[in-house]
Amino acid sequence: MVFLKYFLLNFLYLFSDELSFTNVAIFSFVSLIFVLIIEIRENFYSSTVLSVVFLIVIYFFPEFRFFMFSFIYAIYSKSIYNIPIFFVFLITRELNFFALALLIVCLSQYDRELYERKVNYYREFLNFYKSNYKLKKDLKILYLEEEKKNYENILKEREKISRELHNSIGHTISASVLELRALEFMTDDEDVKTALIRVRENLSVGLVDIRKIIHNMYKSAFDLQSSIEKIINVPNVNTKLIYKIKNKMNENLSFDILSIVKEAFTNFTKYSNGDTFTVRIIENESSYIITIFDNGKNINFKKDEGLGISSMEELARKYKGLFNIITDDGFKINITIGKGE
16 A cells, blocks of 8 residues: 555556556566665665666666656655656656656645644644643642642641640649549548549549550551551442551551552442452561452553553552562452562
8 A cells, every 4th residue: 555656656657658568567666666765765865866777767768757757756755855857858848747747746745745744743742642641640649749748747636636635634634643542541431532542543544545545646657458448448349458467567658559559449440340359468578469459351451551550560660669460360460569678
């Protein structure tokens, strides 16, 4: 199909004097070879050399001039600056073929202009796609950063509340316990003393419980397990979370794992035809292993489609982790992140 227009241009020889079939076949073949070279080597030097060679061939085989139209179309569709070999028709006083050659030059220029417009269109489209991709990526990063800040603000507020509770309620109950102990020594009534001891012990137990709660609030961090459960716990979806983490995980890593789970679950709800979604996060001696799996079938996976997979892989690469996807039986994402990263 590429050389069909050039092949058809060779049939313009029909408007010339009758040629033998052998000459037509040979001249058409040679002309198409010239066109092929022009298509492969798109530069002014090649066009000039080939034009000179073409004129030499015409000098020895004058009938070959009727097969120059495809060559003219080829060289002028690349550039207007070429040797005007079609002036041969002025030498032979064939004004009709000269006019036809000029028309083909105009058509080739129009074709070149259309091609350049198409190239510019695709270039602009590609630039738009890249800009759009970068914008979405930047927006996603800003969203994650904003969400992290919100969690940090919540933790700071918890710390503030825990300090205020400790300074007010804790000190008040401690003072009350001391006063009750003093009253125990001041009274001689055994019933009253027994009641004071009971109240003091109850307040002491309550004070211990309050201090535990305050301590947990003050030391609390981002809870990855409960956050994942909130994301995947939706109606009409069979989900499961296997969470086996013994030691405290870095908060930034926890938040990035949550982002990966969010992205995977969003893809599952939008595109998967499966009915189960499983998240498994396991800690061993040297690494964290994250596996996200759904039982969707007939998955047509392309890595460069959308931002989801790329952003998940980028988050894994941030911690120098291993990332791979398996689609043999369902859709499975495997991530391994070293503890030292």
